[in-house]
Amino acid sequence: MTEGLKFELLKTDGGARLGRLHTGRGSVDTPVFMPVGTLGTVKAMTPEELESMGSEIILSNTYHLYLRPGHETIQQMGGLHRFMNWERPILTDSGGFQVFSLAGLRKIRDDGVEFRSHLDGSAHFFTPELAVSIQEALGSDIMMAFDECTPYPASKSDTLKSLKLTTSWAKKCKTVKNTDQALFGIVQGGMFQHLRKQSAEELINIGFDGYAMGGLSVGEPKELMYDIVSVTAPVLPKEQARYLMGVGDLPDMLEAVERGVDMFDCVMPTRNARNGMLFTSRGKVSVKRAEYIQDPNPPDPECSCYTCRKYSLAYLRHLYMSREILSMRLNTIHNLHFYLSFMSSMRTAIGEGRFAAFKRKWLETLLREA
Amino acid sequence: MTEGLKFELLKTDGGARLGRLHTGRGSVDTPVFMPVGTLGTVKAMTPEELESMGSEIILSNTYHLYLRPGHETIQQMGGLHRFMNWERPILTDSGGFQVFSLAGLRKIRDDGVEFRSHLDGSAHFFTPELAVSIQEALGSDIMMAFDECTPYPASKSDTLKSLKLTTSWAKKCKTVKNTDQALFGIVQGGMFQHLRKQSAEELINIGFDGYAMGGLSVGEPKELMYDIVSVTAPVLPKEQARYLMGVGDLPDMLEAVERGVDMFDCVMPTRNARNGMLFTSRGKVSVKRAEYIQDPNPPDPECSCYTCRKYSLAYLRHLYMSREILSMRLNTIHNLHFYLSFMSSMRTAIGEGRFAAFKRKWLETLLREA
Numbered sequence: 001m002t003e004g005l006k007f008e009l010l011k012t013d014g015g016a017r018l019g020r021l022h023t024g025r026g027s028v029d030t031p032v033f034m035p036v037g038t039l040g041t042v043k044a045m046t047p048e049e050l051e052s053m054g055s056e057i058i059l060s061n062t063y064h065l066y067l068r069p070g071h072e073t074i075q076q077m078g079g080l081h082r083f084m085n086w087e088r089p090i091l092t093d094s095g096g097f098q099v100f101s102l103a104g105l106r107k108i109r110d111d112g113v114e115f116r117s118h119l120d121g122s123a124h125f126f127t128p129e130l131a132v133s134i135q136e137a138l139g140s141d142i143m144m145a146f147d148e149c150t151p152y153p154a155s156k157s158d159t160l161k162s163l164k165l166t167t168s169w170a171k172k173c174k175t176v177k178n179t180d181q182a183l184f185g186i187v188q189g190g191m192f193q194h195l196r197k198q199s200a201e202e203l204i205n206i207g208f209d210g211y212a213m214g215g216l217s218v219g220e221p222k223e224l225m226y227d228i229v230s231v232t233a234p235v236l237p238k239e240q241a242r243y244l245m246g247v248g249d250l251p252d253m254l255e256a257v258e259r260g261v262d263m264f265d266c267v268m269p270t271r272n273a274r275n276g277m278l279f280t281s282r283g284k285v286s287v288k289r290a291e292y293i294q295d296p297n298p299p300d301p302e303c304s305c306y307t308c309r310k311y312s313l314a315y316l317r318h319l320y321m322s323r324e325i326l327s328m329r330l331n332t333i334h335n336l337h338f339y340l341s342f343m344s345s346m347r348t349a350i351g352e353g354r355f356a357a358f359k360r361k362w363l364e365t366l367l368r369e370a
Numbered sequence: 371m372t373e374g375l376k377f378e379l380l381k382t383d384g385g386a387r388l389g390r391l392h393t394g395r396g397s398v399d400t401p402v403f404m405p406v407g408t409l410g411t412v413k414a415m416t417p418e419e420l421e422s423m424g425s426e427i428i429l430s431n432t433y434h435l436y437l438r439p440g441h442e443t444i445q446q447m448g449g450l451h452r453f454m455n456w457e458r459p460i461l462t463d464s465g466g467f468q469v470f471s472l473a474g475l476r477k478i479r480d481d482g483v484e485f486r487s488h489l490d491g492s493a494h495f496f497t498p499e500l501a502v503s504i505q506e507a508l509g510s511d512i513m514m515a516f517d518e519c520t521p522y523p524a525s526k527s528d529t530l531k532s533l534k535l536t537t538s539w540a541k542k543c544k545t546v547k548n549t550d551q552a553l554f555g556i557v558q559g560g561m562f563q564h565l566r567k568q569s570a571e572e573l574i575n576i577g578f579d580g581y582a583m584g585g586l587s588v589g590e591p592k593e594l595m596y597d598i599v600s601v602t603a604p605v606l607p608k609e610q611a612r613y614l615m616g617v618g619d620l621p622d623m624l625e626a627v628e629r630g631v632d633m634f635d636c637v638m639p640t641r642n643a644r645n646g647m648l649f650t651s652r653g654k655v656s657v658k659r660a661e662y663i664q665d666p667n668p669p670d671p672e673c674s675c676y677t678c679r680k681y682s683l684a685y686l687r688h689l690y691m692s693r694e695i696l697s698m699r700l701n702t703i704h705n706l707h708f709y710l711s712f713m714s715s716m717r718t719a720i721g722e723g724r725f726a727a728f729k730r731k732w733l734e735t736l737l738r739e740a
Contacts, residue, residue, distance in 0.1 A: 040688065044695040069663065069688040076664045077684050085680045293439065294446045310455045314447050318410065318439040325414040328695055 004141065005182035005209050007241045007262075015233075015260045016355040018347055021057075021241055023089045023141045023182070025081070028056040030241065030262040031350075033248060033343045034091060035336055036270060038064050040074070040084040043270050044325075044332040047086040053305075053333070054340045057089040057141075059265040062134050063098035067117050067124075071137040079139030091265075092140035094131045094173075094186070097214070097246065100149045108148065110165070128172035136179050144212065144245075145173040147186040152218045159190035167202040174206055182209035184243060190215060191224055193231045200235040211236045212243040213261075217252070226255050233260035250279065250342065250366050254359045257346065269339045273331035276320045279338045283368040285313075287331065292317045305337035306330075375512065375552035375579045377611045377632075385603075385630045386725040388717055391427075391611055393459045393511045393552070395451070398426040400611065400632040401720075403618060403713045404461060405706055406640060408434050410444070410454040413640050414695075414702040417456040423675075423703070424710045427459040427511075429635040432504050433468035437487050437494075441507040449509030461635075462510035464501045464543075464556070467584070467616065470519045478518065480535070498542035506549050514582065514615075515543040517556040522588045529560035537572040544576055552579035554613060560585060561594055563601045570605040581606045582613040583631075587622070596625050603630035620649065620712065620736050624729045627716065639709045643701035646690045649708045653738040655683075657701065662687045675707035676700075 004024045011018040019030040035042045035050060038061045042050055050058065060080060065071060077083045080090055099106065103115035103124075112127030131146035146169045150162040166188045177183055185203035189195035196213075203211060213232055216225045229244065236242050241262045247253065248266020256264070269279065278285040280300035287299070298308035299316065307316070307330040319327035342362075349358035374394045381388040389400040405412045405420060408431045412420055420428065430450060435441060447453045450460055469476065473485035473494075482497030501516035517536040520529050536558045547553055555573035559565035566583075573581060583602055586595045599614065606612050611632045617623065618636020626634070639649065648655040650670035657669070668678035669686065677686070677700040689697035712732075719728035 039692045039694060040685070041694050041696045044699075046696065046699070068692055069684070073664055073684065073688075077666055077682060083682070083685050083688075085685075294443055296447055312447060312453070314439070314443065315410070315453050315455075318443075318453075322409045322438055324409060324411050325695060325698055326411045326416065329414075329416070329699075 004180045007210065007239060009239060011351055013350045013353050013355040014258060016257045016350045017260055017262055018350040019241065019262055021089075021262075025087060025089045025141055026056065028089060029344075029347055031253070031257045031343055031346060032057060032263050033253070033339050034059040034263065034265040035339075036061075036265055036267045037084070037086075038267075039068065040065060040080060042336075043274065044328045045336070047084065049333065050086070050336070051088070053337045054344065055088070055336070057091060058086065059091045059093065060138070060140065061095070061098060062092050062131060062138070063095035063102070065138060066095065066134050067119055071134040075137040075139070079137075081139060089141040090138075091142040092135045092138055092144065093245070094144040094146040095126055095134070096131070096144075096147045096186070097149050099126055100151070108165070110168075113148075128169040129176045132173050132176050132178075132183075136177075136181065140181060142182045142184060142210070143177075145170040145183060145185050145208070147188055147214050149218070150188050150190045150215045152191065152215070152220045154190050156192055156195070159188075159192055159195055162190070163188050163195055163199045163202075166199065167206075170203055170208075171206050174208070184208055184210040184212050184241075186212045186214040186245070187232055187236075188215050191220055191228060193228065196228055196232045197235050200232055204235075204237065208240075210241040210243060212245050212263075214245050216244065217247045217249075222252070225252070226259065229256050229259045229261060236260075248339075251363055254346075254362060257350075258355070258359060269335035270332050273335040274328045276327070276331065278331060279335050281365065283365060287313060287316045287320050289317070299334060300338070303334065303338065303341075305334050307334040307337075374550045377580065377609060379609060381721055383720045383723050383725040384628060386627045386720045387630055387632055388720040389611065389632055391632075394550075395457060395459045395511055396426065398459060399714075399717055401623070401627045401713055401716060402427060402633050403623070403709050404429040404633065404635040405709075406431075406635055406637045407454070407456075408637075409438065410435060410450060412706075413644065414698045415706070417454065419703065420456070420706070421458065423707045424714065425458070425706065427461060428456065429461045429463065430508070430510065431465070431468060432462050432501060432508070433465035433472070435508060436465065436504050437489055441504040445507040445509070451509060459511040460508075461512040462505045462508055462514065463615070464514040464516040465496055465504070466501070466514075466517045466556070467519050469496055470521070478535070480538075483518075498539040499546045502543050502546050502548075502553075506547075506551065510551060512552045512554060512580070513547075515540040515553060515555050515578070517558055517584055519588070520558050520560045520585045522561065522585070522590045524560050526562055526565070529558075529562055529565055532560070533558050533565055533569045536569065537576075540573055540578075541576050544578070554578055554580040554582050554611075556582045556584040556615070557602055557606075558585050561590055561598060563598065566598055566602045567605050570602055574605075574607065578610075580611040580613060582615050582633075584615050586614065587617045587619075592622070595622070596629065599626050599629045599631060606630075618709075621733055624716075624732060627720075628725070628729060639705035640702050643705040644698045646697070646701065648701060649705050651735065653735060657683060657686045657690050659687070669704060670708070673704065673708065673711075675704050677704040677707075
């Protein structure tokens with residue numbers, strides 16, 4: 001265990017867990033949604049805005065920062081926190097997912113992955129050792145072990161082979177780790193329940209500061225994802241944080257929390273905001289719709305965010321149609337505020353032993369379109 | 371004179387004037403630079419950010435708002451101030467400049483201008499009456515009379531004809547005006563000193579709440595512009611505000627203030643910010659330059675803006691190269707802060723009778739590139 005990180009399980013309500021992640025840069029209440037700051041900025045936001053919305057931790061992407069501006073540059077500038085003016089915890093992914101989803105001409109070897117940059121086609125070679133070294137240069141609070149993100153669908157034998165590679169890389173990551181930054185292992189195993197269990201057990205044997213589930217939300221049916229979470233979570237140590245990577249659809253988070261997951265990240269609230277799609281207490285709102293041309297109401301009358309307090313749907317539609325930067329700002333503020341408030345209400349519900357009712361109410365709302 | 375507007379001339383220092391424009395929505399210290407909010411938003415900024423930087427008035431564009439979202443929509447939403455969440459004064463231009471610079475297939479008639487929208491090619495007909503009616507719907511604090519922006523170069527006879535049209539349109543604007551919003555006349559007359567004087571005198575005979583100089587900074591040599599300002603300003607009433615439209619180059623503002631101008635607007639600080647060009651106390655800084663890759667310093671060590679207090683050139687370069695929205699935000703904050711501080715220092719210098727020294731010092735700095 002790393003001294004810098006401690007997970008405190010405060011309460012359970014059915015499968016749902018209320019917890020607190022203690023880091024050297026402050027604590028994080030769980031279940032938590034982590035806004036994504038791919039390139040050292042949560043798109044359209046300042047760190048102060050994120051803080052004022054109650055964001056206690058953000059995620060940043062190792063692959064992207066390695067390519068641009070380069071981890072050495074960030075290290076020279078005093079680390080990622082200082083570079084981007086964010087003093088709270090940062091979780092960095094390992095680069096694995098991006099190497100497998102974004103990069104070109106991948107060649108997987110036992111010792112790592114050859115790939116070409118999606119930016120300029122330049123050749124690179126990622127290893128578990130390099131992934132840790134980059135994350136150490138960035139100085140994140142939670143690092144992720146380098147994994148092979150098993151594609152969907154994949155045969156059992158391919159999945160097993162991939163799982164074995166992930167385990168061996170995870171071991172290397174732990175061995176070379178040289179700082180007191182926390183390190184999480186990533187459970188793979190595709191859509192095979194026994195392989196998921198096997199992967200989890202192999203990682204637990206190595207021993208990490210927390211455990212993530214990877215290779216989900218990669219195109220499989222929702223029910224399959226929920227099943228995999230259902231069988232994986234119980235295998236993981238109760239006293240450590242569980243992170244479902246790349247998942248941030250609201251119903252998915254409700255289902256996953258019910259199955260014992262503590263941490264989430266997703267570009268959905270920020271990306272959808274830039275595309276004019278808002279999450280509200282009445283369901284999704286597309287600000288570009290003609291019916292809003294002269295609508296004086298805020299997107300969500302129940303929302304207390306800056307956007308809803310100060311602006312009308314008519315104005316938000318106008319900004320969106322005019323491709324104004326303020327459109328992306330105001331929409332992002334609303335969506336992140338909505339997500340963070342949603343998680344906060346969820347934590348309250350777990351604390352008060354009424355998570356099941358909370359989940360039921362929200363699933364009904366979320367299936368409607370406003 | 372409109373009851374809502376009063377110009378108070380506090381002090382002169384050579385030709386430079388220290389003044390205060392009193393409006394129903396608060397006072398504006400002059401000389402003033404007005405940030406441009408073309409479509410009902412100063413690009414990349416919130417109104418609260420503008421206020422915190424000391425912006426006392428902004429400009430918005432009649433032509434653009436007429437096309438998108440339409441002045442009736444803004445009127446329905448309670449006027450431009452409420453629509454965009456800006457409570458301080460707004461000056462709207464008349465649309466004249468945009469009709470002549472942006473729109474297509476213009477046909478000038480005695481009663482107005484036929485043109486096609488630069489957005490979708492749709493046909494429109496702008497008249498002095500419509501320009502006032504639109505600005506009344508927007509509810510700006512200062513409206514501009516509809517003018518013909520004389521192109522450069524133009525013959526004396528064409529310029530005279532254009533001037534006459536501007537005078538007749540100005541008269542119509544004043545006649546149809548139906549609210550207590552202030553109305554400024556726009557002096558034309560091309561590059562002919564006696565025609566500028568003639569235009570000014572004709573407008574003064576009609577009587578406006580303030581006077582602008584239009585048709586300058588349209589491609590003519592700088593010295594020619596300064597000469598035109600030199601001969602026009604003294605003709606204008608001392609006790610009313612003088613506005614040099616579309617000018618916001620820092621040396622130009624120094625020269626114009628010395629010649630008795632009080633008000634300026636320009637897209638330069640905001641547009642250049644989005645293009646990575648910063649104004650600093652050491653001259654211009656292009657954030658994309660490779661020498662800043664690992665530069666831990668702020669763009670301007672003497673600047674107290676949010677950007678300079680919190681971020682390095684290295685980070686600003688990274689954001690710019692990555693085309694991040696935060697790049698445009700941070701650069702705009704800096705440039706507007708710089709402009710507004712520059713004007714504030716200029717006012718202090720005039721108040722203390724040392725404008726000449728202020729101008730000399732800045733002209734030396736501004737001719738350098740950092």
